[in-house]
Amino acid sequence: MARGRGEKQLQQPSAIDIVSRIQRIESELSPSERRVAQIVCRDYEAATRMTIADLARKAKVSQPTVTRFCRSVGCASFAEFKINLATTLTVAAAYLKSDRIFNDDVGQLAQTIMMRAASAVRECLDQLDTQVVGQAIDALAGSRRIDLYGQGGGSAAMIEDAKLRLFRLGLPVSAYVDGHQQRMSAATLKPGDAVFAISNSGRSKPVVEAVEIARSFGARTIAMTRPGTPLAKAADIVITITIAEGNNVLVPTPSRYAHLAVIDTIAAGVAAKLGTKGREALRRVRYTLARIGVAIPTPVTDPTPVMPVHEHQE
Numbered sequence: 248m249a250r251g252r253g254e255k256q257l258q259q260p261s262a263i264d265i266v267s268r269i270q271r272i273e274s275e276l277s278p279s280e281r282r283v284a285q286i287v288c289r290d291y292e293a294a295t296r297m298t299i300a301d302l303a304r305k306a307k308v309s310q311p312t313v314t315r316f317c318r319s320v321g322c323a324s325f326a327e328f329k330i331n332l333a334t335t336l337t338v339a340a341a342y343l344k345s346d347r348i349f350n351d352d353v354g355q356l357a358q359t360i361m362m363r364a365a366s367a368v369r370e371c372l373d374q375l376d377t378q379v380v381g382q383a384i385d386a387l388a389g390s391r392r393i394d395l396y397g398q399g400g401g402s403a404a405m406i407e408d409a410k411l412r413l414f415r416l417g418l419p420v421s422a423y424v425d426g427h428q429q430r431m432s433a434a435t436l437k438p439g440d441a442v443f444a445i446s447n448s449g450r451s452k453p454v455v456e457a458v459e460i461a462r463s464f465g466a467r468t469i470a471m472t473r474p475g476t477p478l479a480k481a482a483d484i485v486i487t488i489t490i491a492e493g494n495n496v497l498v499p500t501p502s503r504y505a506h507l508a509v510i511d512t513i514a515a516g517v518a519a520k521l522g523t524k525g526r527e528a529l530r531r532v533r534y535t536l537a538r539i540g541v542a543i544p545t546p547v548t549d550p551t552p553v554m555p556v557h558e559h560q561e
Contacts, residue, residue, distance in 0.1 A: 449476025
């Protein structure tokens, strides 16, 4: 029995970053605990100065409810909750609030969306396995060919962004959102090739099957998904990310910001691995776009000193 309690305790998430923890489990809280969370999230700094009675009164709940809320977010007591919250604010205050105060609806909406985005990226960084990301970078940088798989509005957009980041490095990259084409491309892969699949749910059957096919033919398979999903089990290298989704269907899912941040991290890592080859490919791309005025030139890519100005109609 003691062993079982120990195993459960080990599986509980860390309570140090209280802000991320509240956001992750908010949908799982009871209605009364959710009211406590709303008061805390409304002003984190004020919450660190409240007594348990103050917080209970503002949330219109009992003090035992506040204690249950603290335990739900991984703290043994209200005092421990306030210490961990203060620690979080000290380390990451710049990401949790803006000095600007909005009095209009659009401003408050923008603040909500952008703070959610910043919080999702920070939460992703907290849980990122950098060793696994390094393995993904090595696999992609050393690949003869890279195929990207994703389905649905979010994942399909992510693989298109990944393609944009990688092909500019001079790598042969293709992105597939159709299930049949994913399977077909997987069947043509071989050792030395790589697959990068993205799925927030990890349960897209065509994507999972395509990864399994690619792996059976010797390609290195990389997946960015939630832990314990069919896709996570199918791939060689698994970058696990768990970002809590909100209940408001009218706003973007915050996981997309985390996925974009990881894609940019991987692309920058691959560029560094490629060294001169990647740098030259990026320089040529930037130089070409700067010449027609669709990219901001830098000192090393500004074509105006050596190339005549031409009128272009796009």
